[in-house]
Amino acid sequence: MSKPKVELVNGNEAIARGAMAAGCKFYFGYPITPQNEIPEYLSKHLPDIDGTFIQAESEIASINMLLGAGATGARAMTSSSSPGISLKQEGISYMAGSEIPGVIVNMSRSGPGLGGISPSQGDYFQATRGGGHGDYRTIVLAPFSVQENYDLTIKAFDLADQYRNPVMILGDALLGQMKEPIILRDNKPGKFDKPWALTGAKNRKPQFLKSLYLNEGDLTQHNWKLFQKYQQMKAEIQYETYRIEDADMVVVSFGSVARIIKSSINMARDKGMKVGLFRPVTLYPYPEEILRRLSQKVHHFFAVELNTGQMVEDVKLSVDKGSRVDFYGRPPGSIPTPNELFDEIQKVYR
Amino acid sequence: MKQVFKRPNSLRDVPFHFCPGCHHGIIHRLVAECIDAYDLREKTVCAASVGCSVFMYDYFDIDVCESPHGRAAAVATGIKRALPECFVFTYQGDGDLAALGIAEGVHAANRGENITIIFVNNTVYGMTGGQMAPTTMLGQATTTSPFGRDFRREGYPIRMAELLSMTEGTAFSARVAVNTPKNLMQAKKVLKKAFEVQLRNQGFSFVEFLSSCPTNWKMSAEQANQRVHDEMIPYFPLGVFKEKSETDIL
Ligand SMILES: Cc1ncc(C[n+]2csc(CCOP(=O)(O)OP(=O)(O)O)c2C)c(N)n1
Ligand code: SF4
Ligand SMILES: [Mg+2]
Numbered sequence: 001m002s003k004p005k006v007e008l009v010n011g012n013e014a015i016a017r018g019a020m021a022a023g024c025k026f027y028f029g030y031p032i033t034p035q036n037e038i039p040e041y042l043s044k045h046l047p048d049i050d051g052t053f054i055q056a057e058s059e060i061a062s063i064n065m066l067l068g069a070g071a072t073g074a075r076a077m078t079s080s081s082s083p084g085i086s087l088k089q090e091g092i093s094y095m096a097g098s099e100i101p102g103v104i105v106n107m108s109r110s111g112p113g114l115g116g117i118s119p120s121q122g123d124y125f126q127a128t129r130g131g132g133h134g135d136y137r138t139i140v141l142a143p144f145s146v147q148e149n150y151d152l153t154i155k156a157f158d159l160a161d162q163y164r165n166p167v168m169i170l171g172d173a174l175l176g177q178m179k180e181p182i183i184l185r186d187n188k189p190g191k192f193d194k195p196w197a198l199t200g201a202k203n204r205k206p207q208f209l210k211s212l213y214l215n216e217g218d219l220t221q222h223n224w225k226l227f228q229k230y231q232q233m234k235a236e237i238q239y240e241t242y243r244i245e246d247a248d249m250v251v252v253s254f255g256s257v258a259r260i261i262k263s264s265i266n267m268a269r270d271k272g273m274k275v276g277l278f279r280p281v282t283l284y285p286y287p288e289e290i291l292r293r294l295s296q297k298v299h300h301f302f303a304v305e306l307n308t309g310q311m312v313e314d315v316k317l318s319v320d321k322g323s324r325v326d327f328y329g330r331p332p333g334s335i336p337t338p339n340e341l342f343d344e345i346q347k348v349y350r
Numbered sequence: 351m352k353q354v355f356k357r358p359n360s361l362r363d364v365p366f367h368f369c370p371g372c373h374h375g376i377i378h379r380l381v382a383e384c385i386d387a388y389d390l391r392e393k394t395v396c397a398a399s400v401g402c403s404v405f406m407y408d409y410f411d412i413d414v415c416e417s418p419h420g421r422a423a424a425v426a427t428g429i430k431r432a433l434p435e436c437f438v439f440t441y442q443g444d445g446d447l448a449a450l451g452i453a454e455g456v457h458a459a460n461r462g463e464n465i466t467i468i469f470v471n472n473t474v475y476g477m478t479g480g481q482m483a484p485t486t487m488l489g490q491a492t493t494t495s496p497f498g499r500d501f502r503r504e505g506y507p508i509r510m511a512e513l514l515s516m517t518e519g520t521a522f523s524a525r526v527a528v529n530t531p532k533n534l535m536q537a538k539k540v541l542k543k544a545f546e547v548q549l550r551n552q553g554f555s556f557v558e559f560l561s562s563c564p565t566n567w568k569m570s571a572e573q574a575n576q577r578v579h580d581e582m583i584p585y586f587p588l589g590v591f592k593e594k595s596e597t598d599i600l
Contacts, residue, residue: 025432026428026431026432028428052431052432054427054431054461056424056457057453057454057456057457058453060421060424060453060454061421061424061427061453061454061457062424064417064418064421064424064425064428064454065424065425065427065428065431066428067415067417067418067421067424067425067428068397068415068417068424068425068426068427068428068429068430068432069428069429069431069432070428071395071415071425071428071429072395072428072429072432072433073432074432076428076432090418091418091421094416094417094418098415098416198395198413198414198415198429199395199413199433199436200392200393200394200395200412200413200433200436200437201391201392201394201411201412201413202392202393203392206407206410206411206412206413206414207413208407208413208414208415208416209414209415209416210407210414210415210416211416212404212416
C-alpha cells in the first residue's frame, strides 16, 4: 500500500478540500470571517475540475443557489458564519421541506448580533433545532480537529444525498483557523440514484420539487414522512468516548471545547480523579440513547460548552433521572485553557 | 381540416385556478407556446415563485422547482450553472421580484446569468389579497395604501424593465402587454426574442408583462384591460430597452 498523503492545512481549507474530495462541483457563498479560506480555496480550485464558484450577492442568494443546484442532483455547498447562517434559514427550511440535499458549513462566531469573530458555540440551538421555520431537522456534524473538518465534510455529502436533506457542519473560529497535518483521502465520491432530480423531462414524466401542500391532509402526511426520515437518521449517530471505562464523572463536550478539555481530563487523571469524556459528533441526531445507557453506570455528568448553556439541555434530557448534571460554560470572548477547565473539573468532581 | 388553435404541448390539460379575466393564464399560455416553438419541453427547468403563479407545476408539463418568495433568480442560477444545456426561466410577480427579490434579480442580470425572467407586473400583491406592491401606481388604492399611493409616503412605482436594462450583463430587456390582440401578438414576438437570447448563450434576458388583477382592482375583465391601456402603459411604456446584438458579447 502506498504511503498516505499527509499535508499541513488550515481548518477552513480542510473543509474546502473535503468538499472537493466528496465530488462537490458547486459552491455559493458570501464572505464573512472566520471562514473566508473556504471560498478562497474553492474559487481557486473548483475551476480545475470544471466546477462553479459564485460569490453571491448575499447569504440569502447563496442558499437559494444551493437549493437550485441541489435540485438538479448536483453536489453543492455553501459556507458562512453565524450572522450569515441566520440569513440562510428560510432557504434551509425550504430545502428540508422539498427534500433537496446540500451541505451548509457554519464556522460559527460569537453573537448575538454582529457579536465578534471569536470562537463560540452559541449556535447549538439554531443548528440542532431546525433553525428556520417549520418542524424540520438538519443533520449536524461537529468536528473537533482539522482532520475531522476534512473527513466529516466528505461524510456530509453522502449523508445529504442518502437522506435527501440539508446537512450542516458546525465548527467555530478555532477549528477554522488552526493548522494541523491531515491525511488526504483517496475518496471515491458516493454514488446515489436521484430519480427525483430536475434535469429537463426527457424520456420521463415532468416532475417538480416543492414544499407547498394545501390539500386537506397532504401536509400532515408530508410532515410524518419527514419525521420518519429523521427517525431513520439515528442510524448515523456518531460519538467518541475517552477514558470512561472506570470513570465516576463524565464530561460532555463537543467541537473545540472537547478538544481542549481532553488535556484537562488527563490532568485530572494524573491527580487520581476518575474523569472521562463523552463527545457527540452528530449533534443532530443527538446520541441520547448512548448517554442514557451510560448514565446507568455513571451518575455524574459535567457539560462544558462555550456558551451559557445549550447542549446541557440535551444531556439532561438524555440521562436517567437521578443522574447529577453539572454545567460550566462561558460567553464568547476568550477561549478556556486546559488549566482553567481542569479547575472547573476539580470544583464539581465529587 | 387544419387545426388553427390547440393547447400547447407544454401545458397540461387542466383548468387554471386564476380568476376570470386574469392575465396570468394568457401569459402562461404564451410561455408554453414559446417552449413548444423551440422544442424545449424536455430540456426546460423552471424556477417558480410565490404568488398567484405558485402552482406552475400543476399547469406546465415541464420540470419545476419551487423557490422561496423572491429568490427564484438565485434558484435559477443554481439550476442553470448545474445544467447549462437546459433552458432555465423564472416566472415572478411584482412583489416577488421587485420587492423581496430585487437583489437576486439585479445581480443575476449583472452576472449575465444565462436565464430568462418572466416578470408579471399587476401593480398589486394578488395572492395575499391586494396589498401595495413596488409597482402600485400613484393614487392607486390597495388594502395597505387605502388612501391611494402617495409618493411622499410610499415612493414611486418601480420600472423593472428599464432598471434591469442598465446592467451590463443584461442581453435583453423589454416590456409587453397582453390586454389587446395586437399587444398579445407583439408580446409573443418579444418573448421569443428573449428565449433566443438564452438559447444563443448571450446572457440575461428579461420580459416584463403588464398584467391584470381584476379581483384586487375590483374591476370587470374589460375594465381591467382598459386600465392597462389607460393607466399602466403611459407610465410603464411598452418596448425593448436593451438588446445586445449577437456579436455584442464582451
Ligand atoms: C418570506 C415571505 N414573505 C411573505 C410571503 C407572503 N406572500 C406570498 S405571495 C406574496 C405576494 C405576491 O405578489 P406578487 O409577487 O406580486 O404575485 P401575484 O400574486 O400578484 O401574481 C406575499 C407577500 C411569503 N410567502 N414569504
Ligand atoms: S388574485 Fe389577481 S393575480 Fe391572482 S389570480 Fe386573481 S386576478 Fe389573477
Ligand atoms: Mg403582483
